Amino acid sequence: MRTSQFPLNTVKETPADAEIASHQLMLRAGLIRKLAAGLYTWLPLGLRVLRKVEKITREEMDKAGGLEVLMPALQPAELWQETGRWEKYGPELARLKDRHDRDFCLGPTHEEIITDLARNEIKSYKELPLMYYQIQTKFRDEIRPRFGIMRSREFIMKDAYSFHLTQESLQQTYNVMYQAYCNVFNRLGLKFRAVIADSGSIGGAVSHEFHVLADSGEDAIAFSTESAYAANVEKAQALAPDTARAQPQQAMSRLHTPNQHTIEEVCRFLDIAPQQCLKTLIVRGAEAGSLVALLLRGDHELNEIKAEKLDTIATPLQFATEAEIDAACGCKPGSIGPVGLPINIIADYSVMVLADFACGANEDGYHLTGVNWLRDLPEPSQIADIRTVVEGDPSPDGLGRITLARGIEVGHIFQLGTKYSAAMKADIVNEDGKNQTMIMGCYGIGVSRVVAAAIEQNHDDKGIIWPLSLAPFQVALCPMNLHKSERLQAAAEQIYQDMLKAGIEVLFDDRKVRAGFMFSDIELIGIPHRVVLGDRGLDTNTAEYKARNQEATMEIPLPELIGFLQARMA
């Protein structure tokens, strides 16, 4: 491709409303343009990258035994009503009516559609297991679209759905897909981790997320320093401490702590460490109108996902209002404590080993110190893991300690079970002639998000640094002052043709622009390999080579150029 026929829509200025590197660079490099909030047009250069992600994904899905289909983006409400998600999904589901006043939605995902397909098309258990997949545009009316392509309202997703007769069969396909996902992200040249995940609103038991590692990632992931353990912090288990509770040393005393509410304030006021403090949060209980107190160590954070899974707590998790707290505890939120608290208490494991701790006195402006279990208050009826892990916690598998990193979720695989197939009566007659609900798995890759994530992970102050497999072009051919030298024109044209013949995806920059301008453009759009041609080089029969991710340049004899590049790209 020649730049004279493939305009690079690069811009020097950073658009004001782009916050993160990938968003800024995608706009500046001319990969995308915004149409409206969360809606983007893919320009020719960007589309080339997107297609590469699709291609690799498609190849690995085919290899894993998937059958490609294409389902409508517009979906009838009836199917969503069957699973109850028409009501449950909330405003993120973009609903609309057709001219006959019938309800439809723009598909944010396709479980209902695929389950409908499966129940109609899969006739015999002998066809199982079976996996369909598609690469489709999804629509989610995000509350707050942001970060460009990273969290847009319309996005491209590869979603796959598998159908099984047995859990063993599902597990088998799940394992195959796990490996297929690793293959995809390895081939894309991205640093990633598969982590144990919460299955969220989609449902199901076993689930892994695939994260591209990047400091700007929206998700925190926890992994072990010693073992392969990795989990989303939402899910990462905090083990019960193995240390014993110390013997009480202090007497319990009630101290006046005017206007000290947060852990930080109370600790500073009383001159104690947050680890010696106990944090009491009040949430709604599962029973209507009931409240539950959650106890955490002062330096720990409540993990809402863990808490919400407990039977006694309302789902979704809701914090009690100040009025409710006042009615139940007789004080405001900053002064609550478990001593004499008249409501049900759930304690995190870590608070059970505390001795001589501080907590609210259930009276505005007062805290207790030197509090001890059994002596001053009974042990709580329920002890559970309700906190978010922190750096240095022991790894749940017993090997090593937890360390935290940021990640961008680009893939998620779930063992759905029968959540959708049961609701939609996707039954099949099994070997014994009995009706059986099919078991399902589902597997997603955020195809368009991968592009943004790749940039987030691979860029510098000059622009994007594409991994070779994602690059819109593999090589940039940059002749200097092409218009001034017929000799150079001939040589450049020949080299360009040779590269095309060798199957190299080359961008021939034949614009009449200055060297610095050209180099800046090529670096901004992130072409991995750059070949500079000049009259000077022709005198010595060499070209200058530079890799985007390295500083040094090399002189390459022209006859060896193609071979050299091929070796570099192998």
Place this chain on the structure above:
RNA sequence: CGGGACGUAGCGCAGCUUGGUAGCGCACUUGCAUGGGGUGCAAGGGGUCGAAGGUUCAAAUCCUUUCGUCCCGACCA
């Protein structure tokens, strides 16, 4: 949806407080020079100042409404 901010040329911004009919940089067009790191000089083209209503002799500027966008919080590939 709650909290904050912003809409002036394709992009980035000034002008608004104190009304007087719009400006700068980049980009674009043309010419000359330059020619290995976003080059210089000169000449151009491009804006119903987000929209509607109001106040006024006069509104980008003041008032009201409305639409859009971005940032901070609850959702997710």
